[in-house]
Amino acid sequence: MSYEAVIGLEIHSELKTSTKIFCGCATTFGAEHNTHVCPVCLGLPGVLPTLNKRVLEFAIKAGLALNCEINKFSKFDRKNYYYPDLPKNWQTSQYDLPICENGYVDITKSNGETKRIRITRIHMEEDAGKLVHSGNTIKDSDTSNVDYNRTGVPLIEIVSEPDMSSPEEARLYMEKVKSILQYIDVSNCKMEEGNLRADLNVSLRPAGSDVLGTRTEMKNINSFKAVEEALTYEIERQEEVLEDGGHIIQETRTWDPDRGITLSMRSKENAHDYRYMPEPDLVPIITTDEEIKAFRDSLPELPDARKARLEEQYGLSAYDAGIITSSREMAEYFDGVIATGADAKLAANWIMGDLSKNLNAESLEIANSPVDAKRLGEMIGLISKGTISSKIAKKVFEEMWKSPDSPEKIVNDKGLVQITDTKAIEEIVDKVIEANQKAVEDYKSGNKKAIGALVGQVMKQSKGKANPQTVNQLLAQKLG
Numbered sequence: 001m002s003y004e005a006v007i008g009l010e011i012h013s014e015l016k017t018s019t020k021i022f023c024g025c026a027t028t029f030g031a032e033h034n035t036h037v038c039p040v041c042l043g044l045p046g047v048l049p050t051l052n053k054r055v056l057e058f059a060i061k062a063g064l065a066l067n068c069e070i071n072k073f074s075k076f077d078r079k080n081y082y083y084p085d086l087p088k089n090w091q092t093s094q095y096d097l098p099i100c101e102n103g104y105v106d107i108t109k110s111n112g113e114t115k116r117i118r119i120t121r122i123h124m125e126e127d128a129g130k131l132v133h134s135g136n137t138i139k140d141s142d143t144s145n146v147d148y149n150r151t152g153v154p155l156i157e158i159v160s161e162p163d164m165s166s167p168e169e170a171r172l173y174m175e176k177v178k179s180i181l182q183y184i185d186v187s188n189c190k191m192e193e194g195n196l197r198a199d200l201n202v203s204l205r206p207a208g209s210d211v212l213g214t215r216t217e218m219k220n221i222n223s224f225k226a227v228e229e230a231l232t233y234e235i236e237r238q239e240e241v242l243e244d245g246g247h248i249i250q251e252t253r254t255w256d257p258d259r260g261i262t263l264s265m266r267s268k269e270n271a272h273d274y275r276y277m278p279e280p281d282l283v284p285i286i287t288t289d290e291e292i293k294a295f296r297d298s299l300p301e302l303p304d305a306r307k308a309r310l311e312e313q314y315g316l317s318a319y320d321a322g323i324i325t326s327s328r329e330m331a332e333y334f335d336g337v338i339a340t341g342a343d344a345k346l347a348a349n350w351i352m353g354d355l356s357k358n359l360n361a362e363s364l365e366i367a368n369s370p371v372d373a374k375r376l377g378e379m380i381g382l383i384s385k386g387t388i389s390s391k392i393a394k395k396v397f398e399e400m401w402k403s404p405d406s407p408e409k410i411v412n413d414k415g416l417v418q419i420t421d422t423k424a425i426e427e428i429v430d431k432v433i434e435a436n437q438k439a440v441e442d443y444k445s446g447n448k449k450a451i452g453a454l455v456g457q458v459m460k461q462s463k464g465k466a467n468p469q470t471v472n473q474l475l476a477q478k479l480g
């Protein structure tokens, strides 16, 4: 029997507010343990929380950017469970009246097909603290300490419908959500710091069936690679169990990236296990149409709109425009290159080509690129003017990577200016013709391809600086 996978994601994103959701403690990452705490986030008796208005603003903006409806009446609830990183023994979250519902994002798959992934809801909640184990894992530790700095850091949880049917779709969906949150500037989305993490739900069903199978959940996956690998493994594991006539157990499993497997952790809880109840210490949240409109008006141009504009305005291909707009930083870098008057298609090629290659090799973000948008734009200008050839430009670019000099200075200092002086080129052409009589004979006897070897020789002797067009013209002329 062949199976199809049914995948849903719950994405948790930390919001980039400077203070926590219900108190004034700082949210800075990496501070000394238990220094960003107060009676409110430690859950001491007799204190009252107050909602940080910024959290509400960011949650509504995220909802609008993800095409959600905003609930004008929303409230907080207590999700009760015991764990040492949760000092109140409940997490203040939202249950039946979340701030946003019924959204979607569109993803474009590698085969060019577009698919809509529906978003069920987005709710606001507080993050828990963090256990710090003496060993690598809780199992091989003698002691574990708890750090409450993260307790009360604001989160939004974005819950999708189970609309994805492959690990690739799940990764693309998460990439798209990340990109949108970065565009609207509500989260740093630093996955390595846990700003953005996903719980993956996956089940299998016979291909074509519309009955859902039993699902398993993998929690706190914080890289795109892990999303794809964990789902691929889990789909294969479930397939084997079903093919052997077994049953899938509803459970939470952990992903072990080193061993590339998922392991059973605990049986999965249902909502009723959490004894949700309304949070009596916080008033309901009322949002007006005017407020929603003001938030909507404040949103920047989002990735899909920007992609469409780059295709329209600069004639970029859908593929190129998709890559350029996949992150806000790259789209802004592109704008910076264009602002120097550089040709848009050359700009896109250089950003996706040499620039990305060098950034990847050194694990650098585009915002920290040693070659900034202005200098790349100037260099592209030199290509367009014919001062340097595309081939020489690669050398200039490598020099720019190492030095802060302007491309013009590098070209002059290194003597890389393209030779367009016909007389100078003609001298080289004559020498090459004389030294390569065999190729000349071949050409004259009808093998027109032989001219390639001669062009190559001229380019080599001019150290790549001769204008290739002029070389071709002169050779064709002289060989009749």
Ligand SMILES: [Zn+2]
Binding pocket: 020, 023, 024, 025, 036, 037, 038, 039, 040, 041, 042, 152
């Ligand atoms: Zn606090």
